[in-house]
Amino acid sequence: MSEQVAGARIIDRGYQHYDGARLGLTHATRVMTWAAIKRALGIRRPFRHKILPWLLLLVSFGPAAFLLAFRVFVPAALGNNLPSYDSIYNRLTAVYLLFAGLAAPDLLCADRRERVLSLYFAAPITRLRYVASQYAGLVCLLLLMTLVPMLVLFAGNALLANSAWDYLRQHTDDLWHIMLSGALTAVYFSALAVAVASFTDRRAYATGTYVGLLLVSGVVSAILVRIVHFSGSEWLALINLVFLPVRVIRGLFDVPAEPALNPWACAGVMLGLIAVSLALLVWRYARIRD
Amino acid sequence: MVQTTDLSKRFERVQALDGATLSVPPGCTGLLGPNGAGKSTLIKLLLGLLTPDRGEARVEGFDSTRQALAMRAIVGYMPEHESLPSDWMAQDFVRYMAELHGLPSRVAIQRASDTLFHVGLGEERYRAIGGFSTGMKQRVKLAQALVHDPRVMFLDEPTNGLDPAGRDEMLVLIDRIAHEMGINVILSSHLLADVERVADHVVILSTGRVVAQGALRALMTATPAVTVRTQDGALPLAEALRRRGYTVQIEGQELHVEYESDDVYDAIRDAAVETDAALVHLKRRVLTLEDIYLAGQDDSPPNGARDGAGRAVAAAGASGAGGQEP
Amino acid sequence: MTTEITPTSRTEPSEASRAATGRPGPGVPATIEVEGVSKWYGDKVAVSDLTFALGPGVTALLGPNGAGKSTTLKMLTGQLRPSRGAVRVLGQPVMDNPPLYRRIGLVPEQEGLYPFLTGREFVELAAQLHRLPRPRQAAEEALHTVEMLDAADRRLGGYSKGMRQRVKIAQALVHEPDVLMLDEPLTGADPRQRLALMETFTRLGAAGKTVLISSHILYEVERMGSNVLVIVNGKLAAEGDFHAIRALMDDRPRRVRVTCSDPRAVAARLVALPGTLSVSVESDALVAETAAPLEFHHAVSRAAQGAEARLYGIEGLDEDLESVFRYLVSR
Numbered sequence: 001m002s003e004q005v006a007g008a009r010i011i012d013r014g015y016q017h018y019d020g021a022r023l024g025l026t027h028a029t030r031v032m033t034w035a036a037i038k039r040a041l042g043i044r045r046p047f048r049h050k051i052l053p054w055l056l057l058l059v060s061f062g063p064a065a066f067l068l069a070f071r072v073f074v075p076a077a078l079g080n081n082l083p084s085y086d087s088i089y090n091r092l093t094a095v096y097l098l099f100a101g102l103a104a105p106d107l108l109c110a111d112r113r114e115r116v117l118s119l120y121f122a123a124p125i126t127r128l129r130y131v132a133s134q135y136a137g138l139v140c141l142l143l144l145m146t147l148v149p150m151l152v153l154f155a156g157n158a159l160l161a162n163s164a165w166d167y168l169r170q171h172t173d174d175l176w177h178i179m180l181s182g183a184l185t186a187v188y189f190s191a192l193a194v195a196v197a198s199f200t201d202r203r204a205y206a207t208g209t210y211v212g213l214l215l216v217s218g219v220v221s222a223i224l225v226r227i228v229h230f231s232g233s234e235w236l237a238l239i240n241l242v243f244l245p246v247r248v249i250r251g252l253f254d255v256p257a258e259p260a261l262n263p264w265a266c267a268g269v270m271l272g273l274i275a276v277s278l279a280l281l282v283w284r285y286a287r288i289r290d
Numbered sequence: 291m292v293q294t295t296d297l298s299k300r301f302e303r304v305q306a307l308d309g310a311t312l313s314v315p316p317g318c319t320g321l322l323g324p325n326g327a328g329k330s331t332l333i334k335l336l337l338g339l340l341t342p343d344r345g346e347a348r349v350e351g352f353d354s355t356r357q358a359l360a361m362r363a364i365v366g367y368m369p370e371h372e373s374l375p376s377d378w379m380a381q382d383f384v385r386y387m388a389e390l391h392g393l394p395s396r397v398a399i400q401r402a403s404d405t406l407f408h409v410g411l412g413e414e415r416y417r418a419i420g421g422f423s424t425g426m427k428q429r430v431k432l433a434q435a436l437v438h439d440p441r442v443m444f445l446d447e448p449t450n451g452l453d454p455a456g457r458d459e460m461l462v463l464i465d466r467i468a469h470e471m472g473i474n475v476i477l478s479s480h481l482l483a484d485v486e487r488v489a490d491h492v493v494i495l496s497t498g499r500v501v502a503q504g505a506l507r508a509l510m511t512a513t514p515a516v517t518v519r520t521q522d523g524a525l526p527l528a529e530a531l532r533r534r535g536y537t538v539q540i541e542g543q544e545l546h547v548e549y550e551s552d553d554v555y556d557a558i559r560d561a562a563v564e565t566d567a568a569l570v571h572l573k574r575r576v577l578t579l580e581d582i583y584l585a586g587q588d589d590s591p592p593n594g595a596r597d598g599a600g601r602a603v604a605a606a607g608a609s610g611a612g613g614q615e616p
Numbered sequence: 617m618t619t620e621i622t623p624t625s626r627t628e629p630s631e632a633s634r635a636a637t638g639r640p641g642p643g644v645p646a647t648i649e650v651e652g653v654s655k656w657y658g659d660k661v662a663v664s665d666l667t668f669a670l671g672p673g674v675t676a677l678l679g680p681n682g683a684g685k686s687t688t689l690k691m692l693t694g695q696l697r698p699s700r701g702a703v704r705v706l707g708q709p710v711m712d713n714p715p716l717y718r719r720i721g722l723v724p725e726q727e728g729l730y731p732f733l734t735g736r737e738f739v740e741l742a743a744q745l746h747r748l749p750r751p752r753q754a755a756e757e758a759l760h761t762v763e764m765l766d767a768a769d770r771r772l773g774g775y776s777k778g779m780r781q782r783v784k785i786a787q788a789l790v791h792e793p794d795v796l797m798l799d800e801p802l803t804g805a806d807p808r809q810r811l812a813l814m815e816t817f818t819r820l821g822a823a824g825k826t827v828l829i830s831s832h833i834l835y836e837v838e839r840m841g842s843n844v845l846v847i848v849n850g851k852l853a854a855e856g857d858f859h860a861i862r863a864l865m866d867d868r869p870r871r872v873r874v875t876c877s878d879p880r881a882v883a884a885r886l887v888a889l890p891g892t893l894s895v896s897v898e899s900d901a902l903v904a905e906t907a908a909p910l911e912f913h914h915a916v917s918r919a920a921q922g923a924e925a926r927l928y929g930i931e932g933l934d935e936d937l938e939s940v941f942r943y944l945v946s947r
Contacts, residue, residue: 015408015471018401018439022363022392031389045377046418115373119434122337122367123390124359289340324806325778423681450803453681453832454941480806483835521913552926559927562917570913572930583807 036137638843731773
């Protein structure tokens with residue numbers, strides 16, 4: 001309401017009610033996912049929260065960028081034995097692992113410790129959507145790291161080949177394998193990370209536990225495979241949680257892994273772990289009673 | 291409007307709420323009760339954060355359990371604890387909460403900024419919440435509860451940690467919200483004076499039951515006594531009143547005069563002129579919220595049996611059991 | 617059938633307790649003496665040049681957030697060394713004086729309780745640390761005073777905030793100290809618990825203990841005693857009985873509300889008084905500002921009688937602690 005008299009008016013700056021649209025759950029979920037992505041990248045936060053995530057992001061683009069750069073500018077410097085997609089995934093595993101291990105606690109732990117969840121759960125969202133959106137945000141970022149550099153590399157290879165179209169037709173399989181590898185890797189490391197982060201309120205513990213768990217699994221698996229010998233004992237290698245995605249990826253790209261295990265079985269175990277992790281996450285959050 | 295019918299909830303060995311039936315009309319309502327009486331359980335059930343064992347809770351017509359999402363879109367909540375993320379900017383967080391409540395982003399940004407201004411946070415809204423004082427944090431909590439233009443707001447101990455000036459400002463804000471902005475407020479607080487100041491109605495809980503509910507003014511009935519304080523000369527004044535046939539009790543410089551009709555006021559006035567007494571204070575003694583609250587805590591019948599005027603029917607008696615907490 | 621709800625009577629202090637005003641006086645030695653105390657952290661001055669003395673009875677420590685109340689309390693208990701000046705409690709310097717701590721009880725604002733101990737164990741521990749001859753019994757009494765006996769055998773980790781607060785008070789009372797310092801002791805307590813605790817503190821004050829309470833809830837503090845210590849921006853803004861402080865605030869006229877049947881007619885007569893600075897008229901009352909309150913209060917009944925108006929109420933609007941405090945903070 002404003003008052004108007006002969007060309008002058010006082011405008012009411014008081015509290016205004018809102019009678020407009022109120023969007024639903026989908027909108028809220030999208031907002032939460034986007035917020036998770038921004039948070040993990042340190043956007044709208046002090047600079048120190050940006051350093052590691054952006055660094056890791058850059059590093060994940062490193063191999064693809066370097067390979068392409070060399071091929072374009074200094075092809076002679078490259079030998080014949082160029083790294084394959086699966087070997088790049090292998091090398092970058094540590095980067096993916098670290099990113100997930102840092103981001104998941106950042107997304108989940110602080111909200112629990114600072115008791116912000118009581119505000120969120122009093123909003124018209126569900127607990128499931130909340131955890132799903134944090135998970136989805138993390139997966140999106142990891143996909144950025146696991147998928148996009150490889151696709152860029154693929155595209156670069158295609159463009160640098162004699163005929164891009166021929167290259168594409170000959171290597172279509174590679175394209176699908178890249179998509180699947182990237183997706184699986186992103187989903188896998190994210191799932192493990194959020195599961196661990198749902199068990200503790202302190203970011204440092206969560207990251208430490210996650211990284212420690214993975215490393216220990218690698219060590220234990222290596223030792224056991226070495227020492228223990230019985231029929232089927234090579235399956236103990238699956239204890240190595242870190243290498244599991246690469247096994248599946250190598251299976252996809254038809255590259256032998258050491259020890260040789262049926263890649264389908266490995267994929268099964270991986271999917272199983274993902275399912276269990278997500279189930280744990282949902283269970284933990286269903287039980288929170290602020 | 292908020293309503294519950296036979297609302298009950300049990301936690302392991304403790305019956306937190308036991309058949310609570312209440313009806314909160316529009317306006318500002320105080321929710322009172324000892325620790326462990328079930329106030330926070332009641333709020334959580336109303337917000338749909340818990341499912342009742344028995345009974346029903348409704349907020350603005352929405353069933354809190356079955357229509358929780360629709361209900362929460364029009365409800366604001368200011369919890370007792372900190373509940374704020376320390377590394378968000380105030381503006382960003384309030385905008386986020388607006389968006390979670392269904393506001394489109396452009397609207398959310400504008401309303402967040404406006405709401406923060408209305409609660410008294412100016413330039414500070416672009417700083418991280420972690421660096422805020424207690425008073426500023428309480429304002430942010432209030433802002434996020436208000437930003438999406440709710441129809442009902444639940445405020446849990448909103449004056450916690452505030453110094454006298456901050457408390458005063460917060461109560462002024464709450465008063466404005468309830469009485470100028472037309473938003474229903476349910477205020478849970480242990481500070482009875484705060485509730486007396488802003489509330490129109492009260493609901494008093496004890497051991498999981500409603501022991502009193504009603505309009506505050508109706509509950510705060512007048513007693514048959516008028517309190518008079520003089521600077522000095524209490525005795526002559528008392529004598530003058532007694533000569534006029536009034537019963538007077540003296541406590542220091544304070545007189546308690548028996549009230550039978552409004553005529554007593556004239557008697558006091560005339561007696562004061564007669565004895566040249568300096569009347570410093572004159573007031574019909576009225577039950578305070580504290581009186582009502584304490585009476586309600588002794589062996590009260592379930593669901594606050596009320597008489598016609600909404601007065602609590604309480605058994606007067608020995609002091610009740612100490613606050614038992616689950 | 618409606619039964620009477622009797623108004624809670626506010627008991628007048630007895631003669632004996634009137635002696636314990638919180639201020640030292642003839643025959644009443646000071647129990648807390650602070651002289652020229654300042655505390656700074658690098659460039660930041662927390663507290664500057666405090667000088668005051670307290671005696672037995674209840675004293676309220678008041679001030680806006682960040683004024684330096686917690687710093688002052690910490691210096692009074694020897695937890696913090698002043699940058700300058702001296703603090704004496706019960707006649708002795710408080711720094712590095714362990715035997716003195718047995719006569720002081722402190723209820724700090726921060727938490728710091730061991731979650732795995734039960735309430736009883738915690739208070740007994742305090743009793744043992746004070747080397748009391750019968751720690752179990754002392755703990756039992758202290759817990760009884762704060763109404764925590766029923767919950768005493770549950771772990772602190774499971775306590776609500778109000779329960780933790782009361783256990784903290786119990787551990788400060790267990791050794792029956794002569795000086796008790798409390799920082800927001802009523803936090804988390806429900807109305808009845810608040811009244812019970814306030815009664816406990818009043819009783820301790822009347823019994824001759826020195827009780828210093830820092831609190832923001834002025835209308836509660838007002839009920840326990842009238843001696844106040846007000847700190848604003850690190851400096852002492854006022855000390856003494858707040859009614860007396862009010863009387864000193866003579867640059868502030870008194871505001872009085874008079875509810876009557878014909879406010880305008882009564883106002884007309886009151887405006888005639890030389891001390892009346894202003895009168896505003898409402899539908900059922902008038903609010904007057906006067907520089908001569910006593911004369912005003914004498915004149916009200918005459919004015920009403922002269923105007924043939926019925927006098928329903930007279931109320932001083934800025935006599936309470938809240939008004940005094942607001943004034944002191946804004947100067």
